[in-house]
Amino acid sequence: MFEIITSEYSYMHSLSVLVCHFMRSEALKETMTQTEHHHLFSNIGDILTVSTSFFEDLEKRHQENPQIPDISDIVEEHASNHFNPYVSYCSNEVYQQRTLQKLLTTNPLFKETLKQIERKPECGGLPMISFLILPMQRVTRLPLLLDTVCQKTKACTAAYGAATRALKAISKLVKNCNEGARAMERTEQMYTLQKQLEFGKKKPFPLISASRWLLKRGELYLLLSEELGIFRRGAGRLCYLFLFNDVLIITKKK
Structure with missing residues (x-):
């Protein structure tokens, strides 16, 4: 449970780097069209808002009791009612990767401006792509952490019931993200073929x-x-x- 809290903080911090230094960079924005900018960053601002709210609730529980009796109810609440922006972000992945590849290979100004941002100490020497894939990584890691919580919790208890409900909620979210990405990929494929026929x-x-x-x-x-x-x-x-x-x-x- 403590790992869920600490990893959410680290993830939230990395998202803020992506939003503040890449998405909100006027210099980078000027090197591409508005559509390309949207395809590249999608709704990452909403993802940061969601993560911040989630972490605040987790941290509040930790402040109330350093031993952290349980956080499954918080995970279930956020996964069920607040994590929907993840579905939109993951669905956009096919456009995001295609747009980034296109900009890197055909837009020298974008490539150079991006390199300058990536050299900032706040980015820790990491390329932008490593920040862009964080939401997909996070949404698939949470079920693994919740599954471990279930395994470490005594069966037939209220805490175990809460943990299994949380795991079910976060697993449903991952399924929706995968289905959204698959549907968008299929639509993109149809669109490409339609133009070729x-x-x-x-x-x-x-x-x-x-x-x-x-x-x-x-x-x-x-x-x-x-x-x-x-x-x-x-x-x-x-x-x-x-x-x-x-x-x-x-x-x-x-």
Whole structure:
């Protein structure tokens, strides 16, 4: 329980470095568009607010009793009612990583400005990416700490019941974060494919859907014995297939 408190303090401090020295840097902001800035930092300010509130409640319990009788109720309350910004942040991960990579490879001014910030003593010699991934690391570490609390607590007691409820709440949050990230990744993939497909005279197929995702893609040699759209009668043709959960799209490469 003490480790949960101390690690939350360390995590909160690192988040404040990210917000104060990177996100709020006017020099860095001027090197990119507003959209790129949003994709890069997402709602990290909300994450810092959430962490600060969580730590304050944990620290208050510690001040009341240095032996810390229990903190499971605090974890359950925050995981259930206040940690939703984590879902948004983790869902944005695919855009965040793509945007950072693009800026580093195509924007020399951004790269140089970023290096100058990273040299600050407050950053401890760490690159910005190590700060950006902290929320994902934190949200996956908390269940491990809570699981240990459960193991160290005597079964069939009120404290054990509270610990298991807290573990359940934080595990549900992790699941929602993973599902959000997966859904966003699928949507991004659909969006990319939609731009690559050309339907010519055929009616364009509305590919992007929240309930659709790609299962498999690759080349196949099709032997066709009758007229089928873009292929000649009786011709064998090397095709590129996209198999989704609800539709199969047969294409040919340009």
